Amino acid sequence: MDYRNLRLAICLGTVAASLLAAVQFCFVSTPTKVLVDKAVSAIKSTPIATATEATLKNGEDGAQLLASYVSQSKSSPILEYIRRQLDDEKENGTASSYQNSYCDLQGGDWCPTGKDAWQQKAPAFMVLGAKKAGTTSLFASLVQHPQIIPAVRKETLFFSPRRFNFTRYLGEDDKKVKVQTIRQDYLSLFRPDPLQRKGEGKVSFDATPGNLLHWDTAARPILCSCPWVKLLVIVRNPTDRLWSNYNFHKEQVTKQEAKNDTNNNFYSFEEYVRNELLLMTRYGLVEKSSPRTQQQEQEQSTTTRLPSLDDAGMAKAWSAYTATCQSAVGRGMYVLNLLGWFKQLRLMGRDPKDALRIVRLEDLKGNDKVASQLLEEVTDWLVFDGGVAASDGVTKQPPKNKKRSFVHFMETYKHSVKKPVLSETTRSMLDEFYAPYNDLLSRLLEDERWSYRRGEQGKQQGEEPVVWPRNLGIRNDGDEGPFYHPTSSGQSTGICSST
Numbered sequence: 202m203d204y205r206n207l208r209l210a211i212c213l214g215t216v217a218a219s220l221l222a223a224v225q226f227c228f229v230s231t232p233t234k235v236l237v238d239k240a241v242s243a244i245k246s247t248p249i250a251t252a253t254e255a256t257l258k259n260g261e262d263g264a265q266l267l268a269s270y271v272s273q274s275k276s277s278p279i280l281e282y283i284r285r286q287l288d289d290e291k292e293n294g295t296a297s298s299y300q301n302s303y304c305d306l307q308g309g310d311w312c313p314t315g316k317d318a319w320q321q322k323a324p325a326f327m328v329l330g331a332k333k334a335g336t337t338s339l340f341a342s343l344v345q346h347p348q349i350i351p352a353v354r355k356e357t358l359f360f361s362p363r364r365f366n367f368t369r370y371l372g373e374d375d376k377k378v379k380v381q382t383i384r385q386d387y388l389s390l391f392r393p394d395p396l397q398r399k400g401e402g403k404v405s406f407d408a409t410p411g412n413l414l415h416w417d418t419a420a421r422p423i424l425c426s427c428p429w430v431k432l433l434v435i436v437r438n439p440t441d442r443l444w445s446n447y448n449f450h451k452e453q454v455t456k457q458e459a460k461n462d463t464n465n466n467f468y469s470f471e472e473y474v475r476n477e478l479l480l481m482t483r484y485g486l487v488e489k490s491s492p493r494t495q496q497q498e499q500e501q502s503t504t505t506r507l508p509s510l511d512d513a514g515m516a517k518a519w520s521a522y523t524a525t526c527q528s529a530v531g532r533g534m535y536v537l538n539l540l541g542w543f544k545q546l547r548l549m550g551r552d553p554k555d556a557l558r559i560v561r562l563e564d565l566k567g568n569d570k571v572a573s574q575l576l577e578e579v580t581d582w583l584v585f586d587g588g589v590a591a592s593d594g595v596t597k598q599p600p601k602n603k604k605r606s607f608v609h610f611m612e613t614y615k616h617s618v619k620k621p622v623l624s625e626t627t628r629s630m631l632d633e634f635y636a637p638y639n640d641l642l643s644r645l646l647e648d649e650r651w652s653y654r655r656g657e658q659g660k661q662q663g664e665e666p667v668v669w670p671r672n673l674g675i676r677n678d679g680d681e682g683p684f685y686h687p688t689s690s691g692q693s694t695g696i697c698s699s700t
């Protein structure tokens with residue numbers, strides 16, 4: 202290569218690198234259609250996308266376009282990964298090994314006690330998500346409980362990867378979580394005058410729905426800084442959730458465009474889903490079931506596809522995918538997201554059945570005695586370690602405002618919202634796409650009603666409300682509750698016991 206050609210090559214290389222950096226920067230900072238556009242155009246420039254790309258032409262049926270993309274669900278690497286995890290789910294660690302491996306206490310106490318103790322103010326529980334599964338209703342219902350106090354806003358977003366200060370909160374090798382630094386900063390998001398709560402049996406909580414999706418980055422910092430925390434999850438039929446996510450995103454973009462006086466038609470729902478499936482394909486999470494040519498295989502291995510989905514590969518692929526789009530499809534892969542949390546809990550020696558409760562929005566809708574009882578049971582568990590007995594002589598207090606009790610809120614919400622309708626063809630295609638994930642969820646939770654199968658009349662399976670674990674409110678060991686939280690005032694047990 203002569204000098205001029207070399208100079209030209211260097212210039213072109215520099216321009217390409219700058220463009221790539223600009224695209225990456227935009228991905229993490231622009232939460233609108235632009236983000237998806239950029240992600241998709243980046244994909245289009247790779248051989249993988251060229252192999253799978255299809256464009257919606259004028260008048261073309263969106264459902265038809267989507268069909269080839271959802272057919273991949275049966276053989277996707279992500280499903281294989283989940284199955285492997287489920288076969289291998291017995292792996293248990295201990296609190297001290299977890300703490301030694303992942304949590305840098307910086308001279309502090311993992312489970313401080315005493316009246317100035319951090320956890321007097323810290324969250325006793327968190328609502329992890331899922332986004333668009335009724336978390337706002339659930340939040341509004343929970344705060345009706347006189348012993349439950351929210352953070353300064355519903356979603357603190359403190360542990361969300363786009364806000365979380367990785368440099369400040371993680372050690373140099375990104376492995377150990379700086380517990381004291383997180384506690385010091387996170388605490389500012391909780392109500393002042395926490396000592397007033399001492400002895401009153403009150404507990405704080407954070408309800409950031411993205412934390413379910415971001416198990417790969419959020420679970421460890423959360424569990425290192427609040428090792429006692431209880432986790433509450435609400436899910437919803439993943440197709441309905443996805444549709445709601447799309448409409449919400451569309452509305453946001455439309456509003457923004459009206460403000461900027463621009464008007465680009467937002468993607469159709471089918472294109473929106475297709476774009477995400479393309480991204481997932483790019484990161485090796487799902488793949489087209491049609492056999493690839495040898496050339497395509499070669500091209501794929503030299504681009505961004507990750508070689509295999511072992512634990513590290515999965516976390517990396519998931520982070521890459523969730524950083525580049527709304528993650529609207531992945532948020533409904535509940536089993537994967539929960540497994541990420543299960544794994545961390547097991548590593549720290551906590552049984553997910555004790556640490557986590559999962560409810561379905563479908564069971565909380567409507568003015569139904571059972572739904573009301575369900576929420577009451579859940580709140581008893583959140584405040585009193587299972588509702589069996591209040592510690593320190595703290596007794597259960599009546600709701601603040603009877604008129605706005607759980608069910609009342611749920612009911613008025615339902616009637617006040619007018620919703621666009623999803624076409625039946627697309628709905629059943631997405632139901633089919635999510636079916637294997639839902640089946641694996643029911644395997645994980647040991648109850649087939651989590652599979653969200655529809656009956657003949659299109660009704661969701663399961664006549665009785667589903668909550669996991671099913672023995673809610675009854676301790677399985679008959680012993681002290683497994684968590685330390687503000688109401689237990691030094692009588693710590695489980696992960697925070699003095700052992």
Ligand SMILES: Nc1ncnc2c1ncn2[C@@H]1O[C@H](COP(=O)(O)OS(=O)(=O)O)[C@@H](OP(=O)(O)O)[C@H]1O
Pocket residue numbers: 331332333334335336337338410441444445446448565566567610611612614615618620
């Ligand atoms: N009580 C009751 N009955 C029926 N549906 C309900 C109820 N409460 C919340 N919802 C539906 O949940 C969707 C909003 O979920 P989130 O509050 O989690 O949204 S967000 O993540 O906080 O943005 C939103 O879904 P869509 O209407 O389908 O978009 C709400 O209508």
